[in-house]
Amino acid sequence: MEKQGDHGRDDPEPNAPYYLPRTIDNPFLTPRNQSRPGTIRSSAAVSYNLSEGTRPLRQRKFKSARLIGSYDKPWTTKRDPRMLWDKFFFWGLATIGLGLGAYIIYTGWASVDNPPYCLIFEDDFSSGIDESNWNYEIQVGGYGSGSFDWTTNDEKNAYADENGLHIVPTVTSEVTSITQGQILNGYTLNLTAQGICTSTDTSACVVVSNSTTGTVINPVRSARLTTQGKHNITYGKVEVVAKLPRGDWLWPAIWMMPESSVYGAWPASGEIDIMESKGNDGLTYAGGRNLVGGTLHWAPDSVLDAYYRTSGVRYLKRGDYSDDFHTFGMEWGEDYIYTWVDSRLAQSMYIPFGKKYGDMYDRGFFSKMSINGSIPLDPWSVTGRFNTPFDEPFYLILNVAVGATNGYFQDGYRNKPWVDGSPTAAEQFLNAQSAWEPTWGEGDTRGMTIKSVKLFSRTTCSG
Structure with missing residues (x-):
């Protein structure tokens, strides 16, 4: 048989180890629906010539193009x-x-700014809770935020040891003689009659459970300690070293209130939140215990609270604020207030004061607002200072609240078990105990631990 060349090469030997088809018809040169004689057309429209007895070609061996030997x-x-x-x-x-x-x-x-400061109060709680320095707030009214905790002076809720001060929430039915049934109906808790209520408001001192109205005895207990009347500052610095609690719907806070409501009822006389957070796990609850915030509250009337204009947050990139101790600080002068975490440069909130920003009434645009059809009066213009109401003595507060009905925990988010506007919100929270109690840490971890507290006045120490 006559040999057929392929690019100048002879046919391979019959026993060559690998073969390719000898002749491949180009399907594009064959009219559609027409086959050549002696060919078999594959599904890929490729034909192989079987009639000419030709052999398949051997695959060409790979040859490297790399240079070999010396070269320039x-x-x-x-x-x-x-x-x-x-x-x-x-x-x-x-x-x-x-x-x-x-x-x-x-x-x-x-x-x-690095002005002079003088340390005026310090406590590491190594001697326990000294009542010459600290007050217990004992109430059941929710302090205006609608929290569900009953604040006590019980050693289960506030105690000190070698690690510092512990403020720990507890379940009422587990630490008192009040039964679950009494919490829901037919029990009167009267702190005034016991002589221990720290409020003059009856609603903050007395609660009667009633299953018809949905009113319940506070389902949890906690503590709230203050330095009111004992230690305060007007311009200065606060440093609190603390570790935050773990548990759904816990609300730890380090904050300040005015010694006297010089400019009117809250928030006309101001409020300074150095640190507040949520005990929920930050991995599943946005803005949980991996975040802390600083805020100023101020307005001529409570319905106009302008806190959203003067607030800021600080996230922790790894872990959360319940893992270890952190320093929560605040520095305050006539020209600014700022809060920080661990470093003065790591600020969670910075609020400047001065002519550039206007006084607080103008800053809040309150002249363009109304209450019951009337423009609110300016309670701060009498001072002529740009930072009023933040120009009076403020005292320190440490507490762990539980829940709230003021919007701090968003309705409908992450299985929140109550609705803020409901008259039975506390009962709804109580009915979800099987869901939130397992998230609370054991022992101290369900509370806030404060290792130390320092208050500085913005002045040079005499002597």
Whole structure:
């Protein structure tokens, strides 16, 4: 048989180990629906010539294109001048970047005011809870936020040991003689009659459970300690070293209130929140215990509270604030208030005061608002100061609240078991005990632990 060449090569030997088809018809050269004689057309529209008795071709072996042996390398003898410019740009820009970084850090540090401070009060609780320094707030009224806790002076709710002060919430039916049935119906809790209520408001001192109205005895107990009448500052600094609690719907806070309501009832006389957080797990609850916030509350009337204009937060990138102790600080002068976590540069809130920003009435745009059809009066203009009402003595508060009906926990989010506007919100919370109690930590971890407290006055210490 006559040999048929393929690119100048002879046919392979019959015993060659691998073969390809000898002849491949191009399907695009064959009219559609027509086959050549002696061919078999595959599903891929490729035909193989079987009638001519030709052999398949052997696959061509791979041959590397890499250079072998010695060869010229001109780039080693004469450098490309662009390489020098590449190095110049790299090191030049790196130097400029480091310089700018150092400048930003320096100016940031230098911009933080560093006035003289005098330590006026310090407590590490090594001697227990000294009632010459601290007051217990004992009430059942929710303190205006609608929290569900009954604040006590019970050692189960507030105690000190070698680790510091512990403020720990407990379940009422588990630590008192009040049964679950009595919490729901037919029991009167009268703190005034017991002579221990710290409020003059009857609603904050007396509660009667009634299954018809849905009124319940406070289902949980906690504690709230203050330095009111004992230690306060007007301009100064606060540093509290604390570890936050773990547990759904817990609300730890380190904050300040005015010694006297000089400019009117809350929030006309102001409120300074140094730290507040939520005990919910931040991995499943956005804004849980991996976040802390700082806030100022102020307005001529409670319905106009302008806290949203003066607030800020600080996230923890790894873990959360219940894992270890952190320093929560606040610095306050006539020209600013700011809060921080662990470092004065790590600010969670910064609020400047001054002519540039206007007084607090103008800053809140209250002249464009109304209450019952009337523009609210300005309670702060009498001072002529831009920072009023934050120009009076404020005292410190430490507490762990449980729940609230003021919007701090968003309705409908992450299986919140109550609705803020419901008259039976506390009962709804109680009925969900099997869901929230297992999330509370054991022992101290369900509470806030305060290792130390320091109050500084913005002045030079005499003597």
